[in-house]
Amino acid sequence: MTSLVEFSVEDSIAIVRLNRPDVRNAINDEMRAQFVAALERAGSDDAVRAVVLIGTGKSFCSGGDISGMRDRLQAPAGKVAFNGWRRQQQTHRSVAALHGIGKVTVAAVNGSAAGLGCDLALACDFIVAAEDAVFSMSFVRRGLVSDGGGMYFLPRRIGLSRAKEMIFTGRSVGSAEALAVGLADRICPSGTLVRDAAAWARDLSKGSLAAIALTKGIMDRTFETAEEQVFALGREAQAICYTTAEHREAVAAFLDKSAR
Template sequence: MKDTSIPSAPQAAFIETEIRGAIAVIRLNRPEVRNAINDQMRQELVNAFEWADTTPQIRAVILTGAGKGFCSGGDIGGMRERLNAPQDEVSFNGWMRQKKTHRGVAVIHGCTKPVIAAMNGAAFGLGLDMAMACDFIIAADGAKMSMSFLKRGLVSDGGGMYFLPRRVGLSRAKELILSGRVVQAEEAVSIGLVDRVCSGETLLDAACAWAEELTQGSPAAVALTKAILDKTFESSDEDIFALGRQAQAICYSTKEHRASVESFLRKTDTNP
């Protein structure tokens, strides 16, 4: 049953938001084109994630796709418009479009709540980049994925060149990007490209159960932990220690920390 105390998600044509307890399921909803991303869908995705991130009752987010595919990448219509644009406008128009793409990826990666990609089917190009922007990926056993950009004469533009080496290592990331080959779910989990694989019938339930496991801590502690861990590979140990000190000072003042300590002390006081 929907919790009426949770503010309604933004209205959207190509993004569907479902509330399951304290979990927001954000669904890419253009199944007739395997959820290819167009400009309107990109903005609606930003709106949905910003809503989830700023709604206190929402503790975790699941990103998935409607129909048989997760996301087939960028919409071919946008590519056609780019080719038909006047030559002297192509570069600047492309730069502006990239800004929109990167904002969409940034709201996924920067979400203060755990984000799980429930990969219900094929994730190609930008679709795979978006999945990797999530904290975790659980894939249906028949899912396929590919860094297909070079097959279109392009580079990975949705953060894949940042996220992929962190998942599979630099050498394997180069191989997957330069070959553009299709990876099956079973191989993907074995190389760390995805974290878990399950049957398609239980995918969303499994993702929700996992999300519940990841949201046992206080919202502040979860958000701060995520923010610091995301900087680990680019930071020195002293940088991370400093961020940890700042985060801990914030956690000391939260109601969740106070309640936990008081509960522990009450139990201790009653022991013989």
């Protein structure tokens, strides 16, 4: 049976590949479960230093599976809302698994990242866009709101008014505009997308795994956290870092070099 989410590790970088190219990697329930499993696998493997997320074929991810939306609406009227609430829990579990993983994450966006696909890219720490990448918060076209964290992530990347405009219109944003407004961090040729994204992920994750994980966990909450609380979290994180092998080895190496 073909895996809907492929997982491989290449020189310390986990490549998580959405794999439903026949529907432009639209996400259904089974893919969502496999996606969470892949992220948990990457998060628990100390040999993995970073994660690159990409889609198979010509698209990154076209969003939620429309056939699933149709099936949901065929439920009895009295069950539509509760069934939807339960489905949303699974969607948010997958986004939380991606955003909360204590390792560097890079979305390598090939082709279209629409709706939930755009949300998934935004949940990553960094976004590398292929030259043909197109971002779209297309929920409004289906009479829906962004349900994969986009209303949280997008304003933090491009500002509140730009985020509202992009969400309210559902318009497409090409790679050049995405880079200009901060939606994407880099652009690279489509043919080298995975290689370039993995190389950057490798550079970003050379430091202490513990220090990166702790720093990421604090910085991801910076905008909504009071100054003193950030300081307090920093103190706790630093105390943990004092006990790590990476810190001990780095201090010893520096002192040894200085003594020469």
